[in-house]
Amino acid sequence: MLLRIGHLSTFYHTAMLLMADKGLCSGIEADIEWNLFGTGPAIVNAFEKKEIDLAYIGLPPAIIGIERGVPILCIAGGHIEGTVFCSKAQYSGYPEIQGLDDILKQFKGMTISVPGKGSIHDVILQDSLRKAGLAADISVRHFPWADMAVEAIVKDEAAAAFGTPALAVAVKHYAGGKIIYPASMLWPNNPSYGIAVNRDFLLANQTLVAGFLHAHENATAMMRSRPAQAAEIISGYVGFIDPAFVLETLTVSPKYCSQLTDQYIASTMGFVSVLNDLGYITRALNADQIFDRSLINKVHPGAHHYDDGICLP
Numbered sequence: 001m002l003l004r005i006g007h008l009s010t011f012y013h014t015a016m017l018l019m020a021d022k023g024l025c026s027g028i029e030a031d032i033e034w035n036l037f038g039t040g041p042a043i044v045n046a047f048e049k050k051e052i053d054l055a056y057i058g059l060p061p062a063i064i065g066i067e068r069g070v071p072i073l074c075i076a077g078g079h080i081e082g083t084v085f086c087s088k089a090q091y092s093g094y095p096e097i098q099g100l101d102d103i104l105k106q107f108k109g110m111t112i113s114v115p116g117k118g119s120i121h122d123v124i125l126q127d128s129l130r131k132a133g134l135a136a137d138i139s140v141r142h143f144p145w146a147d148m149a150v151e152a153i154v155k156d157e158a159a160a161a162f163g164t165p166a167l168a169v170a171v172k173h174y175a176g177g178k179i180i181y182p183a184s185m186l187w188p189n190n191p192s193y194g195i196a197v198n199r200d201f202l203l204a205n206q207t208l209v210a211g212f213l214h215a216h217e218n219a220t221a222m223m224r225s226r227p228a229q230a231a232e233i234i235s236g237y238v239g240f241i242d243p244a245f246v247l248e249t250l251t252v253s254p255k256y257c258s259q260l261t262d263q264y265i266a267s268t269m270g271f272v273s274v275l276n277d278l279g280y281i282t283r284a285l286n287a288d289q290i291f292d293r294s295l296i297n298k299v300h301p302g303a304h305h306y307d308d309g310i311c312l313p
Contacts, residue, residue: 003030003208006043006055009146011166011234011241011249012079012256013056013193014219020237024219027211038145039116043196047072053201054212058082058120059191059268059290060275066290067281071199074191076213076258076296078220080267080306082192083121084168084252085181087160088153093180100181101132111139113149113158115167118280120271124187125162127274150174165252169245183253189267192253194260206295213299217258220305224256227310250310259304260293 007015018024019034035052037043040061046052048070062074085103087093097103114122122142129135141158143149150170152158160180161167171177195216202209223230231246238246265287272290275281 001030001205001208002033003028003054003212004033004035004052006035006037006046006052006057008037008039008043008056010056010164010193011238011246012082012164012223014078014216014223015056016234016237017219017222017230018215020233024215027214028208029211030208039119041116041118042144044070044072047196047198050198052198054195054197054209056193057196058193060120060123060271060280061116061118062194062196063268063272063275063285063290064118064280067283067285072196073199073202073292074194074196074260074268074290075202075209075292076195076216076299077191077260077264077306078194078216078256078258079192079253080189080255080264081183081186081253082164083124083162083186083190084165084179084183085160085162085186086168086171086177086179089176089178091160091180093178094182094185100128100186101134103180104128104132104134104138107159108134108137110159111141111152111157113141113143113152113161113163115143115146115149115163117142120190120192121162121164123271123274123278123280124190126278128186130278153177166249168252169249173245179252187267189261189263191264191268191271195258202292210295210299213258213295217300220256220258223250224254224305224308224310227251227254228313251312254310255306256310257300257305258296259300259306260291260296261304261306265291
């Protein structure tokens with residue numbers, strides 16, 4: 001049996017731990033084929049072409065795919081509040097400036113970089129600009145890979161970025177930048193990423209998918225309880241980043257769990273309205289068209305861990 005998994009290069013996704021530590025995958029009764037993608041929308045396209053069975057993905061791209069008929073469901077969480085607003089050092093941010101609208105006004109006539117049109121980061125940015133009345137005053141530049149969004153800031157082609165905690169840490173280290181609005185305030189409980197699966201594959205392979213979810217939850221538990229060890233493993237696997245960089249990334253938004261909470265789902269449904277308003281989808285979806293909690297409720301029946309944070313040395 002072959003399990004084809006789509007993933008991103010994001011350090012805090014459990015894919016990195018599962019790829020690096022085969023012992024964590026011991027309960028998955030299949031050979032795993034890992035497939036790297038640059039953005040969530042690219043993963044949706046791979047689902048549509050039947051190139052993958054399961055994937056790590058932000059929920060807005062999944063919603064866009066479901067609305068156009070791609071047969072996927074979100075069956076587990078993984079992380080919340082994973083979009084960060086960062087910039088070059090000369091700009092002011094929270095708490096010096098309290099409101100997001102006022103922080104954004106600094107970038108009138110400038111460019112903000114973001115990975116992937118239709119990504120969760122793009123949708124949060126576009127919604128923030130719309131609410132602030134700045135959509136016509138600030139340019140948004142999309143990139144197929146997060147590294148390119150960082151490079152745009154380094155080269156002064158963009159003044160700021162919306163992206164992952166890893167992108168924000170890279171902006172800090174390589175562009176002398178900083179986080180100017182906390183991830184926890186940008187869109188509370190936003191579904192940073194979840195586990196999506198092809199509907200037919202889920203129906204035919206319940207035991208296999210449950211085995212994957214057990215491994216996924218065990219990996220989120222390692223990130224919470226042993227983040228320094230997780231950072232060492234991820235650093236060793238990636239090869240070109242040091243453990244301190246990974247650990248700093250894990251601390252930017254330390255909310256890891258596999259459960260699909262009511263808050264996670266409610267936040268996701270807020271995205272449905274925004275996606276409709278932005279023209280990314282043309283009809284409303286209900287929660288049952290996006291989520292199936294049946295397996296994760298068996299794998300993780302207790303209280304969620306998103307608010308537990310991580311145990312730093």
